[in-house]
Structures are given as structure tokens and as C-alpha cells.
Amino acid sequence: MxxxxxxxxxxxxxxxxxxxxxxxxxxxxxxxxxxxxxxxxxxxxxxxxxxxxxxxxxxxxxxxxxxxxxxxxxxxxxxxxxxxxxxxxxxxxxxxxxxxxxxxxxxxxxxxxxxxxxxxxxxxxxxxxxxxxxxxxxxxxxxxxxxxxxxxxxxxxxxxxxxxxxxxxxxxxxxxxxxTPEQKPPSRHICLDCRKCVQACPTHALTEEGLVDSRRCISYLTIEHRGPIPEPLRPLLGTHVFGCDICQEVCPANRVRSAPRAPFLPGSPAESRYPSFQELLRMSPEEFKEKFRGTPVARTGYQRFMRNVCVAAGNSGDRSLKPLLESLLSRRGDDPLIREHAEWALEILG
Structure with missing residues (x-):
């Protein structure tokens, strides 16, 4: 047939x-x-x-x-x-x-x-x-x-x-x-001599040949990695708590873009992408589920997300967060992953 x-x-x-x-x-x-x-x-x-x-x-x-x-x-x-x-x-x-x-x-x-x-x-x-x-x-x-x-x-x-x-x-x-129509050859490689992303990556995860070393990538460390974040890399994560857009934000290819045909993000309000540490450090497991239900953030789970929040809080330099970190320790100190990173943040904040 x-x-x-x-x-x-x-x-x-x-x-x-x-x-x-x-x-x-x-x-x-x-x-x-x-x-x-x-x-x-x-x-x-x-x-x-x-x-x-x-x-x-x-x-x-x-x-x-x-x-x-x-x-x-x-x-x-x-x-x-x-x-x-x-x-x-x-x-x-x-x-x-x-x-x-x-x-x-x-x-x-x-x-x-x-x-x-x-x-x-x-x-x-x-x-x-x-x-x-x-x-x-x-x-x-x-x-x-x-x-x-x-x-x-x-x-x-x-x-x-x-x-x-x-x-x-x-x-x-x-x-x-x-x-299929005749396939168009790929566009001319626009990177040429540009190295903005390589230079901007705080953990040096990007290689010159266009590969990502996941062991150093902020997105991997805050999403996929299941254990403690390697201590030498913690200060380099900045205040990222889920993923990272730095290599996109500095890319010249992203300066001028067309509007999406059917946007599916809710306007990406600033308060969604940049939540306060006060809110995050106070969150219970139930509040985490409610806030991030149905979003990609939910897949990290409360434990790993709070690990990330602790590292980011330590990197914030905001000593007013110390009582919130201590409170988190009193509530969740029996979790070794959260305890290790909360104690690290308190030590960094001094």
C-alpha cells in the first residue's frame, strides 16, 4: 500500500x-x-x-x-x-x-x-x-x-x-x-569572535567550543544537582535560586526579538522572577508547594530549593537575613542538606 x-x-x-x-x-x-x-x-x-x-x-x-x-x-x-x-x-x-x-x-x-x-x-x-x-x-x-x-x-x-x-x-x-521544502542551510554563525557569554559566566562553565560543563553550571547546580553544592562554587552562584539566564542576557543575538505568537508566561512580572529573601526563607514545605505549583520550580522540591536559597542569602551580603536563617535552622535543622547550607550562609554573613 x-x-x-x-x-x-x-x-x-x-x-x-x-x-x-x-x-x-x-x-x-x-x-x-x-x-x-x-x-x-x-x-x-x-x-x-x-x-x-x-x-x-x-x-x-x-x-x-x-x-x-x-x-x-x-x-x-x-x-x-x-x-x-x-x-x-x-x-x-x-x-x-x-x-x-x-x-x-x-x-x-x-x-x-x-x-x-x-x-x-x-x-x-x-x-x-x-x-x-x-x-x-x-x-x-x-x-x-x-x-x-x-x-x-x-x-x-x-x-x-x-x-x-x-x-x-x-x-x-x-x-x-x-x-518537505528544500532545507535552508543554517544561518551564518553569528558568534564569530564574540565571547560575551564565556566571559560573563561567573562559574566558567562555558567552553570555547560551545559546550557547557554541567559540573560548574548554575542551572545544573540549582536544578539537577541533588547533593550539597561544592563549597568553592557557592560564592559564584550569586543570588540565583533556580536556573540562570546570564549567558542569554549578554548575548547580542537577543537584543532585538520578535514578539511570540502565543505567549504562555504571565508577563514575567518582576516579583515572580526576583522574590524577596524574606519571603523565601520563611517558606514552609506547604507554602513552597502552593507558590510554585504547576511551575518548573516545583520539580526541585523544597529541600533543594531551600539549599539554593541559603546559598543565595549568604551571597546577598544582607546581614539582616541572619535571624531568618537561624529560624530556618530551628525549623529544618534536622535536614542535613538545609542545615549545611544555612550554617554556611550564616558564617559568610558573619
Whole structure:
């Protein structure tokens, strides 16, 4: 039986209508995985060994969806958070912009399902598909470059012509052929001799070849890392309590951007991205769940989040926070992770 094909225009229309800003399609031929292989070989994965274990599936999408014929990669743009009126260094805790609103994993999955449902309604295909949003073993950046959505910058992020690096990616593997247009070659690498991100990274996590050493990355340390934050790195984390946007904030590719088609962050108000230490240090586990329910921050859990808050409070230089740290110790001192970092912060504040 001859396999029906779907026109790229129909795919693009369905995904744009679902709220994505950029759409590309490629076949399911194997990827190179060259950047990932270098990253793993240098030990930059830290304790994320599971990434290496899934290498074969990452480079061959057909292992993820038997009968896969096409991959749609779609990008959703978002706006970075507005700075607070008083942005004095150390006065506020800092949360990465993408984490301010509802968890993007759920939103982008829903948009992908809407787009696929529309395609099924109009063409009867695909019959089988698999959605991946920053969690499945998919080389999303390499796929995005292959279809011409952008290039990988020295900060290791996808840089798009219209939205810079402020995009989140989703992929749909399908058992359907898509009549793809002639693929545009990737844009000229705009980094050239620019090293702003490398120079701005406080922990020196960015390498000259565009890789991130997770062992030193603020985003990794405040989100993925499960144990104590290495003491030599604590002063370098500044007041970041979840993620980091420094390498995006200094990137020239982000100076002029188009507006997202369907924004899904709540305007990124300053009070969301820059909460006060007074509020955070007083939080109970129940208050943490209530404040961050449904956001990416929730996945860190109370224990690790308070670990981060303690380090940030110590780095703030604000000695008025000492009573709050002591109160946290009296309430949660039986938790060794919180106790270690609260005591460190008190020692730093003197």
C-alpha cells in the first residue's frame, strides 16, 4: 500500500495555529550526535549518566518510534522577565525567566497534541506519533539546526534569527512522510569572535567550543544537582535560586526579538522572577508547594530549593537575613542538606 504524504504547508499551519512560532520538518535518518559525544567524553554530564545510556536512541529516532518517517521540530518563543525597579545587586533572589509561569513541558505537549489532532482530522495521519519536550531522548538542537531553525551559539543554546535564544523546543516523531521544502542551510554563525557569554559566566562553565560543563553550571547546580553544592562554587552562584539566564542576557543575538505568537508566561512580572529573601526563607514545605505549583520550580522540591536559597542569602551580603536563617535552622535543622547550607550562609554573613 502506498504511503500517503502530508504537505509541509499543512504541518506548518497546524503547528503555528497551535501556538508555535517556528516549525521545521526532517526525515528520521540518523543524526551525528557529535556534540553530545564530545560533551559526554569530557565528563560534562556530571551525574546525569542516563544521558549517555540513551545515546543510541538519541542519534537514531527510529528506535523511539518504530516506523518513524518524519520529525517535526517546533519552537515556542518566550519573553525574559522584567527587571525589578530596584535591581541593587544581592537584594533579590533570581529565578530563570522560563520558570516563571506554568510548566512549559505541559503546555508544549498540549500544543503538539492539538497540532497532531488537526492533521489527523484533515488527512487521517499520522496514525502513530511520539511527542518529546525537553525530556525524551531526542537530539532537539541538532534536529533544529538540520531543518534550518537556527545555529548553536557559544553559549550552547539554539540561536534563532527572529527570537534569539529565548525559545523552547518540542518534537513530534510521526509514521507519516511529510513533503518537505528544500532545507535552508543554517544561518551564518553569528558568534564569530564574540565571547560575551564565556566571559560573563561567573562559574566558567562555558567552553570555547560551545559546550557547557554541567559540573560548574548554575542551572545544573540549582536544578539537577541533588547533593550539597561544592563549597568553592557557592560564592559564584550569586543570588540565583533556580536556573540562570546570564549567558542569554549578554548575548547580542537577543537584543532585538520578535514578539511570540502565543505567549504562555504571565508577563514575567518582576516579583515572580526576583522574590524577596524574606519571603523565601520563611517558606514552609506547604507554602513552597502552593507558590510554585504547576511551575518548573516545583520539580526541585523544597529541600533543594531551600539549599539554593541559603546559598543565595549568604551571597546577598544582607546581614539582616541572619535571624531568618537561624529560624530556618530551628525549623529544618534536622535536614542535613538545609542545615549545611544555612550554617554556611550564616558564617559568610558573619
Amino acid at each position: 502506498q504511503t500517503q504524504k502530508i504537505d509541509f504547508a499543512a504541518v506548518q499551519q497546524a503547528f503555528l495555529a497551535a501556538g508555535f512560532d517556528l516549525v521545521g520538518v526532517t526525515d528520521c535518518s540518523p543524526l551525528t550526535g557529535a556534540r553530545l559525544a564530545r560533551w559526554l567524553a569530557r565528563g560534562y554530564a556530571a551525574d546525569m549518566e542516563w544521558i549517555g545510556r540513551s545515546f543510541r536512541s538519541r542519534v537514531d529516532p527510529r528506535r523511539l518510534l518504530p516506523g518513524c518517517r518524519s520529525i517535526v521540530v517546533a519552537a515556542a518563543a518566550y519573553e525574559p522577565g522584567r527587571p525589578p525597579t530596584d535591581s541593587s545587586p544581592g537584594k533579590y533572589a533570581v529565578i530563570a525567566s522560563y520558570a516563571l509561569g506554568p510548566d512549559y513541558h505541559r503546555i508544549l505537549r498540549r500544543r503538539c497534541r492539538e497540532a497532531v489532532t488537526q492533521l489527523q482530522r484533515t488527512s487521517g495521519q499520522p496514525q502513530k506519533f511520539r511527542i518529546a519536550v525537553d525530556s525524551g531522548p531526542v537530539l532537539e538542537q541538532e534536529i533544529a539546526v538540520r531543518v534550518g531553525l537556527g545555529v548553536i551559539g557559544r553559549n550552547s543554546l539554539l540561536l534563532t534569527p527572529s527570537f534569539g535564544s529565548y525559545v523552547l523546543l518540542a518534537e513530534v516523531l510521526m509514521d507519516t512522510w511529510v513533503k
